[in-house]
Amino acid sequence: MSFWKELCIGLHRPMLAIACGYLAFMLSIGVLVVLMGAWPPFMVVESRSMQHDDNVSAIGIIDTGDVIVVNSRQNGSSLRTYLGSMRDGYSSFGDRGDVVIYQPPGEDVPIVHRALCVVEYNSTAGGFDMPELADLPGQAWSVPDGGREWRGLTGWVDLYGIGHANVTVCIDLGGILRTMGDAPHGGLMTMGDNNWKEADGERFGVVDQGSLVREPIKWEWVIGKVVGEVPWIGTVRLWLTGTAPPYMPVNSVVLLVASIASVTMLPVALYASAQALDNHGRRR
Numbered sequence: 001m002s003f004w005k006e007l008c009i010g011l012h013r014p015m016l017a018i019a020c021g022y023l024a025f026m027l028s029i030g031v032l033v034v035l036m037g038a039w040p041p042f043m044v045v046e047s048r049s050m051q052h053d054d055n056v057s058a059i060g061i062i063d064t065g066d067v068i069v070v071n072s073r074q075n076g077s078s079l080r081t082y083l084g085s086m087r088d089g090y091s092s093f094g095d096r097g098d099v100v101i102y103q104p105p106g107e108d109v110p111i112v113h114r115a116l117c118v119v120e121y122n123s124t125a126g127g128f129d130m131p132e133l134a135d136l137p138g139q140a141w142s143v144p145d146g147g148r149e150w151r152g153l154t155g156w157v158d159l160y161g162i163g164h165a166n167v168t169v170c171i172d173l174g175g176i177l178r179t180m181g182d183a184p185h186g187g188l189m190t191m192g193d194n195n196w197k198e199a200d201g202e203r204f205g206v207v208d209q210g211s212l213v214r215e216p217i218k219w220e221w222v223i224g225k226v227v228g229e230v231p232w233i234g235t236v237r238l239w240l241t242g243t244a245p246p247y248m249p250v251n252s253v254v255l256l257v258a259s260i261a262s263v264t265m266l267p268v269a270l271y272a273s274a275q276a277l278d279n280h281g282r283r284r
Helices: 003-036 131-135 173-180 234-241 250-283
Strands: 042-044 067-071 099-102 111-122 127-129 156-162 167-172 187-191 196-199 202-205 222-230
Touching (some): 042 234, 099 187, 111 131, 167 173
Antiparallel strands (some): 042 067, 067 222, 099 111, 111 187, 156 167, 196 202
């Protein structure tokens, strides 16, 4: 048998395995698109706004370089907010409530943050209703006058003990109303799990409304809900596009390299084992 023929026979099985793996991958993508209703069904996380540690990534938490799975077959009634989940303890990705992906008009990059609460514009009172506050204990929130009214709010609302960092979230509803002017509307209030600052020994959460966007998130801006996470592998895309931030968690890089090495060496090891068994069988 010639060298080239022997080489072709030797490469036949590995190439067939690679082709089958590629076909299975493409079929999986197609199934995800159909089930999730989103294209692409995956997104790479480019910032650390959802991390629970500035320097270390963790499985089950949305970290820089993770790939998230998006389900766009959602509506407002199916999304769970942080405040709405405080009674029954529903959680996802390390904290209460759902993580949503939204993209306001004019924004180039979608934002991946947690749904904090819902505000409804009350045209009669000229303010916001926050019905989720009605189910919370008194020590969980406050308004400037010390009352317990959650309807027609036009000032500050303070939420206590929020998130894994146990922060105080101060929402300036009056400022939001002034920003919207003659076109007020309700929607979602959102915040990154890692978006907080410390002042005078106390941690304060920073909501998106006022820091990233000017108003509550309209339901039509919501692309979908995050339903899955594939850790580390998005780091490759960030490197290739030159968008990898300097604060990329070190363990994400280490685990990514280890994963790639394992996946690369496994077919080689299997092929070598098969060849050894085949040679052993021939000798017998």
